Amino acid sequence: MFAVTQATDKHLESVIQLDLEVLGSTIRREFLVASVNKGNVWVALNDYDVVGFVVVDNVFFGHPFIELLIVHPGFRRKRIGAMLVEAIELRIETEKLFTSTNQSNTPMQSLCESLGFQQSGYIENLDEGDPEIVYFKRIGVSDGV
Template sequence: MKLKNVIKPKLEDIENIVAVDREVTSNNSRRGYIRKAVEEDRCIVVKNDNRIVGFLIFDTNFFNCSFISLIIVSPTARRKGYATSLIDYFVKIASTQKVFSSTNLSNKDMQKVFIANGFVQSGVVENLDEGDPEIIYFKSK
């Protein structure tokens, strides 16, 4: 698959990233989280026609491994390869050999994205969201 326009955002991109997140969450509750990730160089974005259509936030605090904390793609831009482009780019730049992520058991679409991108299930965490276990996924570089 051809890598789409994935880049590291600038501080002036924060409002556009928050706007994409708001399309999914209907609020601005993660504005501070997004700002901090951009400031700490832990965010990448994917663009279409110079417009941010998705983003990925990561860290390396998961047992000293890279962890994709959040992937959001605008609902109108889904199923066009943007999540795959974000994941591919991140795996290439990840500072560790192992990359982990997670999603709720109820999020079947995200589970399909992980599987399609070579991730395998690596465990389950109960009690984060009541009645909706978190599935941990893993991929080696």
């Protein structure tokens, strides 16, 4: 059974370690420390172990933006990513939620589409030869309304 909760100092090293395992670098360490301290990180727990996390902030033209979503490789395809995004959707106070991913990241694209996100545009030149796809979802509004 998995649970999602806001990250605290007690989760910080696990978040950093998971990011290192997936990314292969500690380049985001300061960003993750600052994000946990601001209350912008939510973790998925398997008992007491962090198996995934999401970072969200109001940095995209004043709208909530999922900046980073990481799931431990051994726990992928178990709805962890979906649970993290759904937890954010329940907590944001606006109708719009944005995220983005590289064109090469087909698993994240599939997750976004399965959760009802729509492509909203592309950003070229962030990662050479791998455009960023921006996704948008309207929260709290049912289809057809």
